[in-house]
Amino acid sequence: MTPSLTLVPRLTLAALVLPVGAGLWGVIAPLLGLVQITGADPTEAIDALLAWPGLGPSALLSVTTGVSATLLALSLVVLILSQLHGRPALAWLRRLLSPLLSVPHAAAAFGLAFLIAPSGWVTRVFSPWSTGWDQPPDLLILNDPWGLTLTLGLAIKEAPFLLLMSLAALGQTRADQSILIARALGHSASGAWLKTVFPAIYAQIRLPVYVVLAYSMTAVDVALILGPTRPSTLSVQILRWMSDPDLAYRLQGAAGALVQLALVVGVMALWRAAEQAVATLGKAWITGGSRSSGLDRLRPLARVLGGLSSLGVLLGLAGLVIWSFAGQWRYPDVLPDQMTLRSWQRFAPQLTDPLMETALIALASTGIALILCIGSLEAETRHNLRPTGRAMALLYLPLLIPQIAFLPGLQVLLLQSGLTSGRWVVVLSHLVFVLPYVFLSLSDPWRAWDRRYGTVASALGSSPDGVLFRVRLPMLLAPLLTAAAIGCAVSVGQYLPTLLAGGGRVATITTEAVALSSGGNRRAIGVYAVAQTLAALIPFAIALGLPRLVHRNRRALIPETR
Amino acid sequence: MTTGLTLKSLRITRGETELLAIDTDVPSGAVLSVMGPSGAGKSTLLAALTGTLAPAFHLQGRVILNGRDITNLPTEARRVGILFQDDLLFPHLSVGQNMAFGLTKGGTRAERRAKIETALTDVGLEGFFERDPATLSGGQKARVALMRMLLSAPEALLLDEAFGGLDPALREHIRALVFTRARTLNLPVVMVTHDPADAEAADGPILKIG
Known part of the structure; x- marks a missing residue:
């Protein structure tokens, strides 16, 4: 048993609530004169x-x-x-x-x-x-x-x-x-x-x-x-x-x-x-x-x-x-x-960097979100915790409080404390929006898993970690990948957090695509928007295909095909 | 040293209500049949013996297995095997990998494989090592589940309506197989069932609860 596991649900809530709270504070405090902004x-x-x-x-x-x-x-x-x-x-x-x-x-x-x-x-x-x-x-x-x-x-x-x-x-x-x-x-x-x-x-x-x-x-x-x-x-x-x-x-x-x-x-x-x-x-x-x-x-x-x-x-x-x-x-x-392939050939060189940045941020925020969600759900299993109604409402908090209401505050606070905004701040800001969707997607299949599999595995001598890594996670591969795909799609689509938490210096495919909107170059917009859509959809293709490959000889685990 | 499973002044309560109170010995090689209507706490008793009792329940008394006090041990340290009504073969593993999951540590790869092949042959499933459990018949799955459990070298055996999902002809066959194996290995068995035929076949003491 790892006592630190009980901390994960709290860490998860903190990752949701702290940025929103800090952002709102960053909006309100300078206006009340509680925080000084030079030149304002x-x-x-x-x-x-x-x-x-x-x-x-x-x-x-x-x-x-x-x-x-x-x-x-x-x-x-x-x-x-x-x-x-x-x-x-x-x-x-x-x-x-x-x-x-x-x-x-x-x-x-x-x-x-x-x-x-x-x-x-x-x-x-x-x-x-x-x-x-x-x-x-x-x-x-x-x-x-x-x-x-x-x-x-x-x-x-x-x-x-x-x-x-x-x-x-x-x-x-x-x-x-x-x-x-x-x-x-x-x-x-x-x-x-x-x-x-x-x-x-x-x-x-x-x-x-x-x-x-x-x-x-x-x-x-x-x-x-x-x-x-x-x-x-x-x-x-x-x-x-x-x-x-x-x-x-x-x-x-x-x-x-x-x-x-x-x-x-x-x-x-x-x-x-x-x-x-x-x-x-x-x-x-x-x-x-x-x-x-x-x-x-x-x-x-x-x-x-x-x-x-x-x-x-x-x-x-x-x-x-x-x-x-x-x-x-x-x-x-x-x-x-x-x-013609001309537009793609023309824009491909300048697409590479934003696409890499997009993938990096999406994988990092989704990876952290998955670890936090699995940790929270596993803590729930091992310590018989049930999330309270209030905790579930907090899950929706970042989705109910408009991004434009608290992200400016985060930027103000970063500026005021002299912290550099950049890629990792962007990852954490994406996490706020990725987490709720990953959790909502994963929690139902996680809880629907027959816990007697765990009892059987334990009775066969498997430790709780063994049950998690050797039985539960492999059995839940398909829903885990779906949750990850949803997380990636949410991250790829984020515009405002990337812009404000990145201080304008982090360029993803989404910020680059939206920046083209005023220009009116339809071929450029076409290329960037298609690239953005593919960046969001490819994880779903993987989530659909990979379980079929890994479990190709395991009929009970292949998701139903229609 | 006393052998067998001893349930010493075992009492399970939920809040103020007493669900069951048992004080009995299950000698090695014997089968205790626990019968009672659904909701009487039969499965709760087995949860207490495997160490998976929900926190709403409170357990008093001791569970002694072959002289070891296992009352507060985690499930994986108890050496208590359990079979449920469903086979619960891990769907992401092949038949052989399922058995390997149960097989006690030690031995080279080849030795482990040989032990599993022998166990499969023992129950008429030679050549099933690579099979997907989802492609097996009900009786085949039940046999794999039994052998997987026995390969973990348990010191006691719990049966939670283990034969309830099988059709009558198969049921008799699997039941005989399980009891014979348990007797050969000299294991104490606690069987929860609502079928009098199960208890009759067990040929041991019957405990009625609820």
Whole structure:
């Protein structure tokens, strides 16, 4: 027995909570004058923020885009699940949407941009025969001032996440029986789902919904690519202040971060109140006796919207691939005149370093996360600990507190204490976001493992470490690799932590790709976004393939193939 | 020195409630059958004997095996073998590797391999060393699980509904095999079961609990 093992769960929580806490402290303390930043005066910074004319509009944009994106994504998921429950179309959508979950946000946003821009695929397909356009139309679709494209981009990227979380929650309810009983009482299929299944599902996906809300209100990379510019959303403006060479702006950025945090907390509180209102209305609807017989007519809509939202990402990715190989490509041709390797050859030399950096950071943060998670779960096994509800809520903390609210504080603290930001600070900042996903992915299969295997191994003379390394970990190879792949995908996709914790000096494929967004070189964007997507997807290919190779003669351990 | 398994004033409680109290000897080569309805604490008794009792339970008394007090020893130091209803062969190891996991330390690679091959032949499974356990029949798995356990040279044997998952014809055969082996090796056996036929075949004292 290793007594130090009991420390691992605490270490894990510390890795989650300390950076968030320190970051928030770094935002608040300088504004209260508790920490001095050379060349910056807190009162002036707050005055400057309040005097900035864009504050109101950019705050409003954060709220409108974030709330509408969350509402859209949630409505789409509810529509799909209620209309298509138990139908082949749902299985189809699930297979289509699952891989999209790991596509980095920036790549998905670029793909969508290439699809719906005035010169994008959609107008090319309809031009000139139906629109009459020989030139790209002069329409402000990308970066529109209302943030509609940003909202759309966020919604189609977050819908797969909510759908998969809901499907996981569905597995824990007796949905089929409930629906059968409700239908026997005369309710329509989708009405039965909404009335008997949805309340239980929503209770389970509430935290993920809040994660989507907090993310959508504050996402920086997607907003840089698709969002409005004058003013931009508040989070983008905060990043601009934080990156300004004039240190006085750091404090203004910190003040902005505080406003952003207040906005998110306020909107979450309003969302909570709205939940109550919907619940009250819903109860009246459920007990009102209506059989909702017309509701099933929405089924084609669910198919179309579900298909369109996955196509939005898939065709977007296809567009990125084609642009990366495109030679001459005139408007309104649907495809380029010729395909060439020129762009790849041109950008390959400058891709190598960011890709190495990305891999290094992803492997390091995922490796640490795996060790912490395995240690915590093993401590749980050996010492019969159960994580408290509070500890599980802390797991969600870094996902609920917007990155833009606490990462500036970390940068301020690093700056103030004279510590060099750099690769290892970036690894630790990625760890904050990698850990929750690795833990959530690994804990269920870990706990589902039949503990009698451990008893048998012990009775055969194996020590607790022997049981762990010779029996439990090998048996859990597939879920371990899946958790690692998810961790890598999360790390690869991180933009803001890399930028702020790295002090702008750590260049990953993601920071390089997003930096291209203002330039408008489609071939460069294509190459970088495809490279970014591959960096996130290759670990999944390994996670899928390796168990089949290692356990090729062990039928019981090959994950089910469909 | 006394041989066999002694359960000395054994008492398992959960909070204020007493689950079971036992004071008995299981001599070497004898089988104690423990019967009772589900929830009576049969599996809890075996957990106490393997040292895997959940912390909610409290154990008083001593467990003596061949003169050794094993009450507070960790599972791996007790030398108590256990067979469950499921074979619980490690799915990531071949049949032979499963047996090697059980086989006591020592010997060269070739000697170890020879011992395992002999054990396999003993139960009619010659040539099964490289097989994937998932491809074995229920009876074959049960035999591998038994031999894996015996190769670890246990000093006592626990059976937790060990024959419950087998169909009747096979059940009789495996049961006879296990009892014969235990008797040959002079092991004390504690068998938890709800099937009177098991207890009858054991031909030993029956303890009814619950």
